[in-house]
Amino acid sequence: MSLDAFIMGFVFIMIHLLANELIPSGRIQRLKWFSFSGGLAVSYVFVYVLPTLHKEQLLVKKYGDYFTMESELYFIGLLGVLIFYGIQKVVRKEQRKGRPGKARALFWLQILFFGLYNALVAYTIISHEVHGVQAVFYGLAVGLHFVAVAHDLWREYADIYNHMGRYVLAIGIIVGWIMGMTVSLGPLMESIVFAFISGAMILNVLKYELPPDEEAHFPTFAIGVVAYTTVTMSLKYFFQW
Template identity: 45%
Template sequence: MAVENIIVVVIFLFIQLFADKLISSEKIGRFSWLSFSGGVAVAFIFVYILPYLHDEQSKYGESSFRGLTFESEFYLLSLVGLIIYFVIHNIAVRAYYSTSRGEGQFFWIQIAFFALYNSMVAYTVFGSDVQGLQTVFYGVAIGLHFMAISHDLHREDAGRYKRGRYYLAGGILFGWIFAIVFTLPEIVLAITFAVIAGAMIFNVLKKEMPTEESAHLPTFLWAAFIYTVITEILKLLFNW
């Protein structure tokens, strides 16, 4: 069991359990944190998620079924992930407005989805062949992504979040343990990543991109720029 994996999973769990304490409640501090997280998340999408999808598509794109060659199946799987997230989000919103107990239903639908989402993300992180500095570096981006999600859930319903955060942390533990115990074929990992990528892209663009009212623009721009530059340098140096 790699030491860096243990470090990253501890960071993930700490973020899920204490996201509401990590981000300042003071307005300017909160906007700066969220703008920083959004900048890193957007950069992560374009310098890692999309290139990885391209590599997986190139790797498996020559496969065929009954003489038919599929040239965009991993992109289609990402689209499926995006649509699934969109549908679940809309079901949760409808639950919120449909009944007097809608607020609770809305929140727990989100918690259930993100617990599953966390387990799948953890599985792709710890089940892949990413090691060493690369694990820690990409773990930082995903950790900030988790922080933004948890903070958003906390702001929606602080009372229910106190219990819901344990389900979120449990999702990470499940994905980590599953990756340790089971060694699945690489194609399964690639498919899982493609589906999660779609959900992640939707979530980043819808919820993590700072709005005009809450954006701290210099922080967002610097975060996106610095993370992109560092990632590209590390890719060049270590052939990631």
């Protein structure tokens, strides 16, 4: 495992353990934080996740005759959206019905699925051997995405998240970390894993990371989008990422 991958994995673990300590307590500062983070996350989806998913879709055709369409991996991504959206929808429905006992039990299911999500994200990053400046920029976007996810889970049930949930999410990172170093799934399976987590990430970014109108600070959001996109696209152009 490269030093870059080691540092990224360590940072991701610390994010889940200390996420709420990193977020400013003042309302205006917090709104700007999430607006900037949301801008980076949206930019990451459009300048990296979607183009990479398209590239992976073009590659899977050589893995077998059963890949005859131009959208198989997109269906896998859609499955990721469906599963994660369904779980979050069920938890929130039970909360609105005033069934705290059942909602808390389902929240554990949500925590476990996000632990799996973290493991797959960490595996993908480690197995793709992202290095140097590329690791910094992709790691920054994914790290801020993890902060937003952790904060969203903390707001639902702070006691569960602080007592056990954050450790489950951190363990997910460690599991993916170890898998990335020891397991080789093969190009086809790695494409399928990437497609699944891409769908889940797109859902989490667009539905849960974009701040609602009354909590958004648009100038900061726009700065995040423009700055991250400009730098990343420039590096793609000069270094052929």
